[in-house]
Amino acid sequence: MSIVVCVEQRDGKLRKITFEALSEGKRLATASGETLKALLIGSGIAGLADELKKYGVDEVAVVDNEALAAYTSDVYAAVLAAYIAQENPALVLFGHSAVGKELAPRTAAKVDCGLVSDCLAVTFADGDYLFSHPVYAGKAIGSYKVVGPVRMATLRPNVFAVAESEGAGAVVDFAPEIPAAKVTITGVDMASSDRPELTEADIICSGGRGLGGPEGFALIEGLADVLGAAVGSSRAAVDAGWREHAAQVGQTGKVVSPNLYVASGISGAIQHLAGMGSSKVIVGINKDGEANIFNVADYGIEGDLNKVIPALIEKLKELQ
Amino acid sequence: MKIVACIKQTFDTEAKIVVGGDGQISDEGVNLIVNPYDEYAVEEAIRTKEKDGGEVVVVTVGGDKAQEALRYCLAMGADRAVLINDPALAGADSRAVSVALAKLLSEKEAGFDIIFTGKESVDDGVGQVPSRLAEKLDLAQANVVTAFELSDGKATATREIDGGSETLELVLPALISAQKGLNEVRYPSLPGIMKAKRKPLEVLALGDLGLSVDDVASKVELVAAELPPARKAGQRLTGEVDEVVAKLVQLLQDEAKVI
Amino acid sequence: MEFVYTDEERMMLQMARNFAEKEVKPIAKEVDKEHKFPADNVKKMGELGLMGVSVPVDYEGSGMSNICYAIAMEEISRHCASTGVIMSVNNSLACDPVKIFGNEEQKKKYLADMASGRKLGCLGLTESNAGSDAANLATTAVLDGDEWIINGRKIFITNGNEADYCVLIAATDKSQGHRGISAFIVDLDNPGFSVGTLEDKLGIRGSSTAELVFEDCRIPKENLLGEVGKGFKVALTTLDGGRIGIASQALGIARASIEDAAAYAKERVQFGKPIAKLQAIQWMLADLSTHYEAARLLTHRAAYLKDQGQPFGKEAAMAKLMAAETAMKAATQGIQILGGYGYTTDYPLERYFRDAKITEIYEGTSEIMRLVIATNILK
Numbered sequence A: 001m002s003i004v005v006c007v008e009q010r011d012g013k014l015r016k017i018t019f020e021a022l023s024e025g026k027r028l029a030t031a032s033g034e035t036l037k038a039l040l041i042g043s044g045i046a047g048l049a050d051e052l053k054k055y056g057v058d059e060v061a062v063v064d065n066e067a068l069a070a071y072t073s074d075v076y077a078a079v080l081a082a083y084i085a086q087e088n089p090a091l092v093l094f095g096h097s098a099v100g101k102e103l104a105p106r107t108a109a110k111v112d113c114g115l116v117s118d119c120l121a122v123t124f125a126d127g128d129y130l131f132s133h134p135v136y137a138g139k140a141i142g143s144y145k146v147v148g149p150v151r152m153a154t155l156r157p158n159v160f161a162v163a164e165s166e167g168a169g170a171v172v173d174f175a176p177e178i179p180a181a182k183v184t185i186t187g188v189d190m191a192s193s194d195r196p197e198l199t200e201a202d203i204i205c206s207g208g209r210g211l212g213g214p215e216g217f218a219l220i221e222g223l224a225d226v227l228g229a230a231v232g233s234s235r236a237a238v239d240a241g242w243r244e245h246a247a248q249v250g251q252t253g254k255v256v257s258p259n260l261y262v263a264s265g266i267s268g269a270i271q272h273l274a275g276m277g278s279s280k281v282i283v284g285i286n287k288d289g290e291a292n293i294f295n296v297a298d299y300g301i302e303g304d305l306n307k308v309i310p311a312l313i314e315k316l317k318e319l320q
Numbered sequence B: 001m002k003i004v005a006c007i008k009q010t011f012d013t014e015a016k017i018v019v020g021g022d023g024q025i026s027d028e029g030v031n032l033i034v035n036p037y038d039e040y041a042v043e044e045a046i047r048t049k050e051k052d053g054g055e056v057v058v059v060t061v062g063g064d065k066a067q068e069a070l071r072y073c074l075a076m077g078a079d080r081a082v083l084i085n086d087p088a089l090a091g092a093d094s095r096a097v098s099v100a101l102a103k104l105l106s107e108k109e110a111g112f113d114i115i116f117t118g119k120e121s122v123d124d125g126v127g128q129v130p131s132r133l134a135e136k137l138d139l140a141q142a143n144v145v146t147a148f149e150l151s152d153g154k155a156t157a158t159r160e161i162d163g164g165s166e167t168l169e170l171v172l173p174a175l176i177s178a179q180k181g182l183n184e185v186r187y188p189s190l191p192g193i194m195k196a197k198r199k200p201l202e203v204l205a206l207g208d209l210g211l212s213v214d215d216v217a218s219k220v221e222l223v224a225a226e227l228p229p230a231r232k233a234g235q236r237l238t239g240e241v242d243e244v245v246a247k248l249v250q251l252l253q254d255e256a257k258v259i
Numbered sequence C: 001m002e003f004v005y006t007d008e009e010r011m012m013l014q015m016a017r018n019f020a021e022k023e024v025k026p027i028a029k030e031v032d033k034e035h036k037f038p039a040d041n042v043k044k045m046g047e048l049g050l051m052g053v054s055v056p057v058d059y060e061g062s063g064m065s066n067i068c069y070a071i072a073m074e075e076i077s078r079h080c081a082s083t084g085v086i087m088s089v090n091n092s093l094a095c096d097p098v099k100i101f102g103n104e105e106q107k108k109k110y111l112a113d114m115a116s117g118r119k120l121g122c123l124g125l126t127e128s129n130a131g132s133d134a135a136n137l138a139t140t141a142v143l144d145g146d147e148w149i150i151n152g153r154k155i156f157i158t159n160g161n162e163a164d165y166c167v168l169i170a171a172t173d174k175s176q177g178h179r180g181i182s183a184f185i186v187d188l189d190n191p192g193f194s195v196g197t198l199e200d201k202l203g204i205r206g207s208s209t210a211e212l213v214f215e216d217c218r219i220p221k222e223n224l225l226g227e228v229g230k231g232f233k234v235a236l237t238t239l240d241g242g243r244i245g246i247a248s249q250a251l252g253i254a255r256a257s258i259e260d261a262a263a264y265a266k267e268r269v270q271f272g273k274p275i276a277k278l279q280a281i282q283w284m285l286a287d288l289s290t291h292y293e294a295a296r297l298l299t300h301r302a303a304y305l306k307d308q309g310q311p312f313g314k315e316a317a318m319a320k321l322m323a324a325e326t327a328m329k330a331a332t333q334g335i336q337i338l339g340g341y342g343y344t345t346d347y348p349l350e351r352y353f354r355d356a357k358i359t360e361i362y363e364g365t366s367e368i369m370r371l372v373i374a375t376n377i378l379k
């Protein structure tokens, strides 16, 4: 039997979450003795198979078809279900990305199997897989089992370490029947920014109400520029109209887990922590020594962000 | 036009979560609300009806208390409500919930044009029901939608994708899952609350849908729940701004090794 | 006896609480500081049916119980007592007398306008020499053909600066004392009417307290509310009902004080532990919560009696007395629990304190409440 990773690519570029999923798939495959397979879907993407081989895949199945140029959940789910019917995998892994969040459950419904979403860890013990994922906005962690021959999980980006490894690396074609799409994509509007995407970023600099106004984000952007970071925001700053909702981190925004999260002028409300509590290192900058952010920050600076951030930018520039 | 809104009753997000002695999460004394994203779904359903006519049916899978959530939606302006309430569905997983909803919507409540759902429920944030339901009913779907329009029988939706947004055209019937920003949710007016009392609320058990207990057996089982390891407060850096900043940079480089 | 909410009461509570938290709370500080009438929220409250809670649906009200009204008043006042009194005056002092004493035409026009929130109402009773002694009126109404001619000045009138309609209490025959008093509905866009002095005051600064000036103000004959000579009864009946609203306003202020003080006490560390661990603080909060609950039961019982069409004057007076004194005490001790911080405008406790005081004064002072209660139990 096998573990299948559903590869995510956009405009011919593989997404980082795919490498994370493959690396985790390899670890699990080693533990359970399954083979690791990757399913690559798209149009004109066959060339990407080589890159996938670096992560210990035993086989890459390529579905390359013009009709698959644009992702739509109905059509991609049909392709995946056909592959699963052929392979009978024990486990199928997706990234918990915008695509994965939609595609995994749609596929699971087609295959009629259980799916655990947004996993922080997957383990194999006593002949079964155990999935843990946060519930109640991270206030508790549940561990789950999936009943049935096929299990599915989506993995939270930036949580699983990427590791290269050896694998058989065979590449095969897979050509299922492709149904007509019920959805047509008529426009795409990618935020034009040199900054990394929030959920994939290694470093995130976030600002909140303490910035005092939209101008305050210039400071956060300055800091993000020297760190090569993405810019996030608390809900208070979004509600005030200083930042787009897409930048909101928290329970009703994005869930992120960067290596470094710098929160400036953010009090650390429970709903904000739900979105960034799994960051590896948290820095809090706040003028209120009692702010809750200091209860979770690895490094806390009590001070006026208008003084601290410019000084920090200077110091970081010195290093470069 | 027949418009359906799927809602779920959830814990108030301010609620303090308690893990009971049995390792399960306890709902003792917790305030229950309509899942915030589902309010956007209900609002969009009502707006669509106000614009194009028809009826709005709110449906949920839940226990006795879920009637309160349904009444709240009726007070907002939905016309009818259906509650699927069966002991076999207590603790149901996303699959079971979508099986029950799909059965209802393909038989007893067939003939809908649009289904609105929330993008996810805030209690567990799993977000599976919309996609599962769309698949089971073989519908076009748009998830995480921030703008929606219906004209000449064609639905257009704008949805969030990683790093941007996408505009889609959907063939009806379709399923739309709502994201914050889709609309401004109304408060139920007092006359609305009064009217809600007299609006039909139908309660169905699995048998009424022609489903058996086996049909809704869970495929995902909670083995245990625990509180996450509490993050500890780390170091507080004090002193002059320049010193503090220098210290921070050094710690991030040498101790945390993140820059 | 049942002490559980009905479905509609629970929904009302949820809706009013949501609305108060999302719309009323964010501007409460500004409303107070800048004496700003919260016009947008008053408009929204009209759309939601909060301006005519227990007015029948036929007259564009919400057709809900007085218990629902009490619940909603408390939730709104929890975050802003100014908004609370604006709502209370429209519901209790302007809609209610028209609902009870008005004829069909008056209800179709004036009641529907006010209950729907299209128009705002006020009650003109108090004068410079008629406060607690409300029958000692100098304002007169004289019939002249098809019109009443009104002359006089009313003071301290809540909503007076913004109101469209006034339920006016005036003397039609001074020789008859309180039997020579009649009630009227006055359209305030009348050329014989003007707004005089606006009071600058300690609390509820978002609501106006205005002088109403009537100079040969002619109103149609049919705007008499009830019968000639029965106006004092209109005033007293109106105030009885109004006290349920003010009691609920006071409950809102009391709860705000207790909740904010309790939250602060859990956070504030002195002598190495949160001050909430100190018995001195715990007892204050325990006593306040007990008084609050007692006042709430009294208030809801008065509302219940009113809903049942039973006499409720004594109960409403008790409710207002108890709730007002509880609000004052809770705000005073709330500030105490916050220490110096409570005295600053960084925290809303000082606002609750300033707002609480008026509940012991208007719609009958606490002394008058005791008088009403005593008269009732000694008769």
Ligand SMILES: Cc1cc2nc3c(=O)[nH]c(=O)nc-3n(C[C@H](O)[C@H](O)[C@@H](O)COP(=O)(O)OP(=O)(O)OC[C@H]3O[C@@H](n4cnc5c(N)ncnc54)[C@H](O)[C@@H]3O)c2cc1C
Pocket: A114, A115, A116, A117, A133, A135, A136, A142, A144, B006, B007, B008, B025, B035, B037, B038, B041, B059, B060, B061, B062, B091, B092, B093, B094, B095, B097, B101, B116, B117, B118, B119, B120, B121, B122, B123, B124, B125, B126, B127, B128, B129, B130, B220
């Ligand atoms: C703590 C906890 C953890 C869980 N973890 C998992 C898990 O990992 N995998 C799993 O399969 N199940 C899980 N479940 C069960 C499952 O999440 C819910 O019971 C199920 O009702 C909702 O599915 P969902 O979370 O996918 O809902 P979501 O898909 O997050 O909800 C999205 C939308 O679907 C609609 N919807 C959801 N539930 C209902 C309903 N009952 N009635 C009508 N419409 C509804 C609403 O419009 C909602 O906004 C968990 C349950 C709990 C309490």
Ligand SMILES: Cc1cc2nc3c(=O)[nH]c(=O)nc-3n(C[C@H](O)[C@H](O)[C@H](O)COP(=O)(O)OP(=O)(O)OC[C@H]3O[C@@H](n4cnc5c(N)ncnc54)[C@H](O)[C@@H]3O)c2cc1C
Pocket: A207, A208, A209, A210, A211, A233, A234, A235, A236, A237, A248, A249, A250, A251, A252, A253, A254, A264, A265, A266, A267, A268, A269, A270, A271, A272, A275, A285, A286, A287, A288, A291, A303, A304, A305, A306, B013, B036
């Ligand atoms: C259902 C629900 C969902 C929610 N979802 C989210 C969510 O997804 N994300 C989210 O963020 N919030 C969410 N919230 C809101 C959350 O409860 C908080 O209100 C919000 O996070 C507060 O944002 P903030 O920290 O920027 O503002 P505040 O709490 O106002 O904090 C501002 C901070 O800035 C500090 N400060 C001010 N000036 C300076 C200065 N010059 N220098 C340094 N520090 C300064 C202050 O001391 C203060 O600590 C949600 C709430 C609810 C009810």
Ligand SMILES: Cc1cc2nc3c(=O)[nH]c(=O)nc-3n(C[C@H](O)[C@H](O)[C@H](O)COP(=O)(O)OP(=O)(O)OC[C@H]3O[C@@H](n4cnc5c(N)ncnc54)[C@H](O)[C@@H]3O)c2cc1C
Pocket: C089, C122, C123, C124, C125, C126, C130, C131, C132, C133, C155, C156, C157, C158, C159, C201, C209, C358, C361, C362, C363, C364, C365, C366, C367, C368, C371
């Ligand atoms: C902000 C505000 C808003 C108001 N809104 C309105 C409104 O909308 N409409 C309206 O008509 N009026 C309104 N009023 C007037 C209010 O109802 C009166 O102020 C109140 O009834 C007291 O009257 P007074 O101020 O003349 O005091 P007084 O009657 O002069 O009382 C002075 C003191 O003597 C005591 N006292 C008087 N008589 C007795 C007695 N028999 N036994 C024991 N003690 C007694 C009182 O309790 C008080 O302590 C408002 C007042 C304020 C301050």
